[in-house]
Amino acid sequence: MDPSSSAQDVHRCDLCETTIVQSYCDLCLVNLCKPCIGEHISDEYDKHKIVPFQKRRSTLIHSKCETHPHRNCEFQCEDCNDMFVCSSCMASNQHKGHNFVEVTEVYKAKKDDIKKDTKELENHISPTYEEIAFDLENQLASIDGGYEKLEITMSKQGEQWHREIDIIVNKMKTEISEIKVKHKELLQKHLNEIKQIQSLIKETLHALGKIEESTEVSPVIEYSSKIREFSKPPPKVKVTLPTFIPKPIDREKLYTLFGHITPLSTAIEEQILLQNQPYILYTSDRELLDEPELVATIHTGYRNLRSVTCVNEERIWTSGMTKDIKCFNIKGTTLHTILTKPGSYPDDIAVDSDGNLLYSDSETRTVYKVKRSQTEELFRLQGWKPVNLCVTSSGDLLVTMYSDDKTQSKVVRYSGSREKQTIQFDDEGKPLYSGNSFIKYITENRNLDICVADCEGGAVVVVNQDGKLRWRYTGHPSVTKNKPFQPCGITTDSQSRILTADKDNRCIHILDQNGQILRYIDNCDLEDPFGLCVDNNDNLLVCELYKGNVKKFKYLK
CATH class of the missing domain: 2.120.10.30 (TolB, C-terminal domain)
Structure with a gap:
C-alpha cells in the first residue's frame, strides 16, 4: 500500500511522506509534520508561515513591492489606477496626499462577488441554458414524426390524381425534404450555440472554483465578472412545421392546384435573466x-x-x-x-x-x-x-x-x-x-x-x-x-x-x-x-x- 494514502485518505506530510500532517505552510502550500517543520523553514524563517493544518490557507499571499522588495503590497493607491503599494510607498513623495485602500478590504469584497457569481451561474443561468437545450433536443426528436404525417397526407392526395400527378408528388416531397434539412440545420445551429455557451459557463465555474480556493490576492482582485455576458441568452427558437394544403383536382393546373407547402414559421421567445430571479420569456406573438x-x-x-x-x-x-x-x-x-x-x-x-x-x-x-x-x-x-x-x-x-x-x-x-x-x-x-x-x-x-x-x-x-x-x-x-x-x-x-x-x-x-x-x-x-x-x-x-x-x-x- 502507498504509505502516503490509505482508505481513509489521511493527509500525510509532503516532506517525509509517512507521518500524519499536523501543520501547514500557508505561503508554500505544503503539508508538514512537526519533525519536518524545522527542515522546511531552515532556508529563511521569514519566507514561511506555519499554521495548524485545520487553519490552512487562511493567510493572504500579498505580492512583493517592486520598489521595496522586502515589503508586501498591502494597500492600493486610488489616485494611481489602484496601483499596489507597500507602507514605504505610502510615505513616499510619489504618493503624497493620495487616497489608499487596504487590499484585504478589496479582497473580501471580490471574494463575495465571486461567491455571488458562482451561485448565480449554478442556480439560474446554467439551468436556463439546460432548459433551452432540452427544448431544442425535443423539437429535433419530434421532427421526423411531424414530417412523416405531412408525407402521408400528400401521398393520399397523390393517389387520387393517378399517374399524371406522380411527378408533382415527387417534386413536392423533395421540397419537403429540403425544408426538413433546413429545419434540422436551424435547430441544430441554435443547439450548438447553446451547448457552446454551456461549455463556457462550465469553464467559468471551474475557474471561479479555483479562484475561490486560492488565497492569491492578484487573481482575485483582477477577476472580472462575466455575469452580464451570460445573462442575455440567445433568443429561444420555436420552429413550426410547414403544412400541406390540398386543393381540388384541375389537370390544366396540376402543380398550382395540388397544394403548397408553407415555409418554416419561426417564433422567437426573448429571454431576460434577472439576478436571483427565474428567467422571463417574452414571446413574439403580436401580429x-x-x-x-x-x-x-x-x-x-x-x-x-x-x-x-x-x-x-x-x-x-x-x-x-x-x-x-x-x-x-x-x-x-x-x-x-x-x-x-x-x-x-x-x-x-x-x-x-x-x-x-x-x-x-x-x-x-x-x-x-x-x-x-x-x-x-x-x-x-x-x-x-x-x-x-x-x-x-x-x-x-x-x-x-x-x-x-x-x-x-x-x-x-x-x-x-x-x-x-x-x-x-x-x-x-x-x-x-x-x-x-x-x-x-x-x-x-x-x-x-x-x-x-x-x-x-x-x-x-x-x-x-x-x-x-x-x-x-x-x-x-x-x-x-x-x-x-x-x-x-x-x-x-x-x-x-x-x-x-x-x-x-x-x-x-x-x-x-x-x-x-x-x-x-x-x-x-x-x-x-x-x-x-x-x-x-x-x-x-x-x-x-x-x-x-x-x-x-x-x-x-
Missing part, C-alpha cells in the same frame, strides 16, 4: 394590424418638431428647433419645460434608465443631463459634434456624431461619461455611415443590434453589438413611394421589428430584424414624419415635423 389606428394627437406648438421620447405610457418629452424641451401627458397638457444651456437648439433627446432627461447640442459639442431640474454637463467632445442619442437596455448611451470638417461620422458607446466603444468602419475598412452633418437617428433592437437611420446615405444601417455590419436597407420599390428613401427617425418594438420614418414619402417602414419590409404605415393623413419612439405597450409615437404634432398609433393586434 400587425391590417390598418394601423390613430389613437391620439398631441399639439406641441413646435414649428419644427424633431424628436419625441417616452418616459412611460402617460408622459413624453419633445424637442424641436427651439431652446425649450417640453414634457406632455398623453392628453396634450404641458407638464414641464426645460430651457437648454446657452448655445443652439437640442439636436436630440433621450431618457436614461433613472428617468433623467439627456439632450445633445452639436454647437457646444456637449451632451447634457437634466436631473431634478438641474442641468449638468455629461461630457464634451473635441473634434466631433454629437447629434442623435439612444439609451440601451444595459444603461449605456449610444451617440451618433460627425467630425468638425463634416467628412466622417461614427457611433460611440458611453458608460456615463466614459467612452466604451467606437463603430465607424466595416471589416473592409470602409465607412459604415455617410460623412456629413445630417441627422442619424439611432436605436437599439431587442437582439442588441444597433440601428442607424442614415438620412443622407439613404439607408438604415444595422450592426451587431460588436459593431459588425449585418445589413443595409435602402427602401422598397413601390409605385406610390417614388421619392428617394431618406430615413429620419428610427425605433424598435418588443417584437424586434424596426420602424423608420420616410418623411418625403409620408410613411413609416416596418422591417423585421433581418431587414425585410413587412408593411407601411401610410394612413391617417400622416404628414412629414420625423422623430419616432415606441412606448412600453408598443404604441408608436410619430413627430410631424412642420405641423408640430405627435401622433400616437396602434399598429399591433
